[in-house]
Amino acid sequence: MRRFIKWIGNFSVAMLVLISASSIYLILQMKIHPNQVPSIFGYKTLLVLSGSMEPLLSAGDMIVMKEIDPANAKVNDVITFKNNANTLVTHRIVSKVQSGGTTLFATKGDANNVEDNELIAPKQITGKLFFHFPKVGYALNFLKSGKGLISFMVVIILFLIIGIIRKYIQDSKTSIKIQ
Template identity: 40%
Template structure:
């Protein structure tokens, strides 16, 4: 039973984490933090495919920083790569980026204003669950499954309480005290074999 309870609580902790990250990936977070899902293996083994990365804008970026920026021609798709070189371009700094697993650098250089933030940390594989939760069926599963578990758990608790109540009632009726000497107010229990009532416990 203890093992089942541990799994029970771990399951709901995981659900809570997924919900928090799902909300964080869809809405702005105080402090200008952003939550992104890594959808490719270009940064492996540093960042696994399906990981969630938390990024925050910095005043300055340097070589070695892992940064997230918008993919060229898209404001919704992002890339998380490492800065490997800094160059002067038109009086401004341009950053050359590269995925740790890629053989060559990215084709285009990025400007500072294109960077969404520097990666602070990542959570492996959670991105798969968040991506699934963003689909209609995944979102329903995220709500329905925990709700069903809670309902079944409450039904089980109610059933156990009913059984305990019936058991106590049976025991009290089986061993009712009988007054044998009124002047002394002394009581004895009836003999169970002789006076036991036929009661079925459910």
């Protein structure tokens, strides 16, 4: 049991370090390139804000997009693109249309009754759906808030204090046995 608890503690610390390093990297990327979605090794994370892709994706889900060559995009792929209002939208490709030697994409949200009004040019595509985490977006939004950040910091400090106390108790027991 102790080995399991120690493993969980080590795993938690490793995850916190990884998340912290990734967050710093993403923040730096956002500062350097403010008009682009930051990525790590070609993967981008976004939060779903609407139900237009239900039942596959719901509001509050976190999605991981993989950068792709738009030439490889095909019908039924779920892509994220910048619409003409410069907003990111994640919808499914329903058809390809040739126009002036360029392939354009018709898209539609799974829960929508009609296709999107505008055709999507290859340069508008930012990635293809790779994976999604249901409802994780709600937790991330909470962590972005003041209360969430403070709660997160308190939990981390508590874990550190508990670890120090456990180490102190173990050292005390060891020194008592030695004497």
